[in-house]
Amino acid sequence: MRACLKCKQYVLIHPDNFISLQIVNKFEKDHARHTIVTMELSEVRDFYTNVEKIKNKSPVKVSGD
Numbered sequence: 001m002r003a004c005l006k007c008k009q010y011v012l013i014h015p016d017n018f019i020s021l022q023i024v025n026k027f028e029k030d031h032a033r034h035t036i037v038t039m040e041l042s043e044v045r046d047f048y049t050n051v052e053k054i055k056n057k058s059p060v061k062v063s064g065d
């Protein structure tokens, strides 16, 4: 899975799932200026939010700090 340290969000990677790959690509683009790392789910599940569960909320505007 890919996680953004800045936003405390993650996205799961399902290599065989085209929709999932699109979500991962969008996640990496959205967080390109942040710190994206590859982690195991067990490392972050208590601290991070799955971006797929919050995508219906208003996106957080990040104005590049």
Ligand SMILES: [Zn+2]
Pocket (backbone or CB within 6 Å): 004, 005, 006, 007, 008, 030, 031, 034, 035
């Ligand atoms: Zn981010």
